[in-house]
Amino acid sequence: MRRLGRFILALLRELGDESAYQRHLAAHGRAHSGAEWRRFSEERQRARYAHAKCC
Amino acid sequence: MKLLAHLFWAAVAVTAAFCLGGIALNRGEHINSIWLVLAAACSYATGYRFYSRFLAARVLALDDRRATPAERLRDGQDFEPTNKWILFGHHFAAIAGPGPLVGPVLAAQFGYLPGTLWIVIGAVLGGAAQDFVILFASMRRDGKSLGQMAREEIGKVAGFCALITVLLIMIIMLAVMALVVVNALKGSPWGAFTIAATIPIAVFMGLYLRYWRPAKVLECSAIGVVLVMAAIFAGRSVAQSAALAPVFTLGAMALAIAIIVYGFLASALPVWLLLAPRGYLSTFVKLGVILMLGVGILFVRPELQLPALTRFVDGTGPIFAGKIFPFCFITIACGSISGFHALIASGTTPKMIAKEGHARPIGYGSMALESFVAIMAMIAACVLQPGVYFAVNSPAATVGAAPAAAVATITSWGFPVTVAEMTNLARDVGEQTLFYRTGGAPSLALGMAHIFARGGGGRAVIGFWYHFAIMFEALFILTILDTGTRVGRFMLQDFLGHAWKPLGRTSWMPGVVATSAAIVGAWGYFLIQGVRDPLGGINSLWPLYGTANQLLAAIALSVATTILLKMHGAKYLWVTCAPLAWLVTVTFTAAWQKIFSPVPAIGFLAQADRLEASLRAGTAADVAATQTLIFNARLDAVLCGIFLVLVATILLDSMRVWIGILRGTRSARVCEAPFVLSQLRAEEL
Numbered sequence: 001m002r003r004l005g006r007f008i009l010a011l012l013r014e015l016g017d018e019s020a021y022q023r024h025l026a027a028h029g030r031a032h033s034g035a036e037w038r039r040f041s042e043e044r045q046r047a048r049y050a051h052a053k054c055c
Numbered sequence: 056m057k058l059l060a061h062l063f064w065a066a067v068a069v070t071a072a073f074c075l076g077g078i079a080l081n082r083g084e085h086i087n088s089i090w091l092v093l094a095a096a097c098s099y100a101t102g103y104r105f106y107s108r109f110l111a112a113r114v115l116a117l118d119d120r121r122a123t124p125a126e127r128l129r130d131g132q133d134f135e136p137t138n139k140w141i142l143f144g145h146h147f148a149a150i151a152g153p154g155p156l157v158g159p160v161l162a163a164q165f166g167y168l169p170g171t172l173w174i175v176i177g178a179v180l181g182g183a184a185q186d187f188v189i190l191f192a193s194m195r196r197d198g199k200s201l202g203q204m205a206r207e208e209i210g211k212v213a214g215f216c217a218l219i220t221v222l223l224i225m226i227i228m229l230a231v232m233a234l235v236v237v238n239a240l241k242g243s244p245w246g247a248f249t250i251a252a253t254i255p256i257a258v259f260m261g262l263y264l265r266y267w268r269p270a271k272v273l274e275c276s277a278i279g280v281v282l283v284m285a286a287i288f289a290g291r292s293v294a295q296s297a298a299l300a301p302v303f304t305l306g307a308m309a310l311a312i313a314i315i316v317y318g319f320l321a322s323a324l325p326v327w328l329l330l331a332p333r334g335y336l337s338t339f340v341k342l343g344v345i346l347m348l349g350v351g352i353l354f355v356r357p358e359l360q361l362p363a364l365t366r367f368v369d370g371t372g373p374i375f376a377g378k379i380f381p382f383c384f385i386t387i388a389c390g391s392i393s394g395f396h397a398l399i400a401s402g403t404t405p406k407m408i409a410k411e412g413h414a415r416p417i418g419y420g421s422m423a424l425e426s427f428v429a430i431m432a433m434i435a436a437c438v439l440q441p442g443v444y445f446a447v448n449s450p451a452a453t454v455g456a457a458p459a460a461a462v463a464t465i466t467s468w469g470f471p472v473t474v475a476e477m478t479n480l481a482r483d484v485g486e487q488t489l490f491y492r493t494g495g496a497p498s499l500a501l502g503m504a505h506i507f508a509r510g511g512g513g514r515a516v517i518g519f520w521y522h523f524a525i526m527f528e529a530l531f532i533l534t535i536l537d538t539g540t541r542v543g544r545f546m547l548q549d550f551l552g553h554a555w556k557p558l559g560r561t562s563w564m565p566g567v568v569a570t571s572a573a574i575v576g577a578w579g580y581f582l583i584q585g586v587r588d589p590l591g592g593i594n595s596l597w598p599l600y601g602t603a604n605q606l607l608a609a610i611a612l613s614v615a616t617t618i619l620l621k622m623h624g625a626k627y628l629w630v631t632c633a634p635l636a637w638l639v640t641v642t643f644t645a646a647w648q649k650i651f652s653p654v655p656a657i658g659f660l661a662q663a664d665r666l667e668a669s670l671r672a673g674t675a676a677d678v679a680a681t682q683t684l685i686f687n688a689r690l691d692a693v694l695c696g697i698f699l700v701l702v703a704t705i706l707l708d709s710m711r712v713w714i715g716i717l718r719g720t721r722s723a724r725v726c727e728a729p730f731v732l733s734q735l736r737a738e739e740l
Contacts, residue, residue: 011144015338016272020132027131037269038327045326047133048334051402052221052542053535054395055154055228055388055604 017044064104071097075175078363079168085358088434091167092352095175095430099423102179107419110184114619114627115191117411122733124197125407134198136409136735139416146404147421148338150186150396151345153532154389154604155429157235160436160495160502161597162386163444164374166364167437169383171430177384177391178426181634185608186396187418188615188631193401194408195727201401201611205705207726208617213708216701217610221398222546223697224603226574228395229318229539230581231596232532237310237586238494238593239529244303245290245485245522247310250529251303252286253333254317260332272335279336283530287522294485304487307586314536315579321537322544322571330537337534344527348431351506359437361444366468373449374493375594376656381645385601390429392634394607396422397614409735435502436495442472443480443489447498450591451491458490483514484521493591496532500524543574584687587680594656595691598649602695605642606702609635613709620716621723639706646699650692659692 013019024040025032074094078086111117128134137145162170193199199207202221206214240246260279268274293299305313321329370378375386389395400418408414436444445454445465454461458474465472481489484504489497504520545561547570552559558566585592612635619627652658655665663685666675675681715721 007140010138011141012273012339014137014141014145015148016276016335018270018272020135021270023131023135032270034266034269038265041327041331044132045331049326049330049538049541050545052225052398053538054150054152054399055232055393055535
């Protein structure tokens with residue numbers, strides 16, 4: 001059950017871009033801040049909303 | 056151990072065959088939904104275990120030693136090796152749209168059997184194989200899109216046609232999805248209030264994430280879900296309020312205009328303010344509700360009330376006209392085989408696959424799961440009494456403009472229903488009426504509400520569950536509308552930028568406004584056309600959308616066939632050629648009938664001729680409206696013709712390449728990225 005819980009949380013964090021943000025911070029050696037999140041999410045959303053969603 | 060495994064898989068395969076046989080041969084008595092669940096689940100398991108394994112090992116020759124683009128081009132954002140089950144969920148969330156929910160509900164007019172068989176067989180042999188092959192192809196080509204692969208593997212003409220086809224399909228898709236929402240919310244203050252409330256909730260979430268609690272997406276989404284649930288509860292009070300109910304009781308045209316304005320604003324406003332928070336909310340709600348529906352069906356195990364086959368297999372259906380072949384196969388696209396999936400399978404997912412072997416569960420497995428969602432939608436539609444199902448889904452022009460006339464017509468078809476029954480049901484779910492609620496969403500919501508309410512609470516909570524289901528459907532249809540409008544704008548700007556550079560700049564406001572207006576205007580036109588259509592709009596727009604979506608699948612399968620031909624010669628051509636041949640036959644027949652059928656309910660040109668005759672005879676009630684209907688019918692015929700020409704062009708271009716490869720006059724070189732040995736460690740997977 002604990003493994004299932006961990007998996008669900010990891011999936012939700014991936015769907016919610018929280019994991020991607022952590023990877024972004026680690027990859028660029030930066031610390032979390034409001035400005036950093038805005039920079040990250042703008043870039044990510046720009047890429048995401050260049051593709052259509054499935055019907 | 057091996058013997059046990061063989062015995063287990065033999066038992067699964069036999070159960071699949073037994074259950075499919077059971078639902079196919081059963082006549083005259085109600086069957087339990089668990090038959091459909093078992094037939095589908097065991098078929099998917101068998102298909103996954105044997106067919107996808109064959110595809111992975113023999114046809115695609117997946118190689119875990121080969122570094123994927125996620126490893127080679129790793130940038131921590133787009134390209135990132137991701138755990139396969141997390142990516143499975145990510146990919147499933149991306150491909151699962153309203154299509155597999157609405158399509159089966161509409162196709163249930165033929166009975167549960169044709170749609171169920173098409174969903175299961177189409178997914179196992181066609182849709183899942185298509186998604187898997189395209190995902191593999193994109194992964195081997197550094198995550199290239201379908202259009203890029205069409206250009207590289209087939210030629211420039213195919214690439215250009217694919218691009219135009221995608222743009223046109225998007226316009227029709229957005230119009231038909233908007234029409235589903237309009238038909239679900241018209242005359243429903245509870246529903247309209249709930250959906251309207253999601254807009255300020257999304258804006259609040261956007262501000263929360265950007266300024267108050269940056270990066271706390273899960274926390275913010277949890278607040279969003281609570282607020283949406285509160286909006287559903289508040290909706291009941293709004294519907295009962297003498298002051299507020301009239302404000303939120305909107306007609307179809309008013310709703311259509313509101314949705315068009317919303318689409319325009321969502322396309323032009325910053326993404327973080329509306330689209331992104333709405334997208335998060337929609338994804339979480341979607342996954343949660345699909346899970347709830349699955350659990351609900353297993354827990355309640357309802358009996359199907361619709362027969363295996365209805366009298367409408369003869370093509371005289373009230374929801375959409377046309378026989379099982381070809382119309383069942385274009386009505387259900389997502390859920391069995393969907394061209395749109397090829398766009399997703401060649402988008403974000405191939406850039407995140409850690410090992411080649413993961414493409415099998417992600418590509419094939421996700422599609423099988425989506426197909427299962429379509430089966431659940433079919434069950435939800437079929438648990439309704441047939442009379443209720445047809446009363447909700449039939450347009451007034453077909454069954455009669457007054458409720459008494461409508462129930463008389465539907466009862467005469469052999470599906471008894473009374474006005475009192477419909478009135479009580481409407482009262483239970485907090486609606487003024489449930490007659491003429493075409494589009495599939497209200498009947499799906501009714502079916503879901505029945506299942507959820509039987510799980511606990513009974514009639515006392517059916518109204519809440521009905522509006523919960525309507526909110527769920529409308530929420531993620533609107534997410535598709537706003538994203539689609541924005542993507543359409545980008546595509547148009549890309550085109551127009553070649554003619555005049557400033558129009559191509561996505562930061563130039565006049566260009567943004569003009570292209571947003573053009574895209575919204577295009578799908579808005581078809582939406583208004585659907586609203587004005589006396590047959591409810593779904594009859595003309597859904598087949599057009601289904602044909603377009605399946606033609607896109609034909610393009611994807613042409614690309615896949617070209618790639619397999621280059622890899623193996625003619626040996627495994629049947630893997631993609633068989634579904635391609637089927638789809639081409641189905642879609643070309645459907646498109647031909649939609650244009651040229653002499654039956655006015657089916658053929659656009661016959662419909663225009665009949666309306667023109669009524670004008671000439673002076674029997675048309677409204678001359679201007681009739682002239683508009685004539686123009687619209689001809690426009691639909693032209694659009695259908697354009698789809699046919701585009702796909703025929705791609706097919707001919709592909710066949711030219713295939714013949715060249717088979718004859719040896721053309722290079723069979725595949726455009727894959729070179730082999731690089733994977734260095735990924737086990738703990739990174």
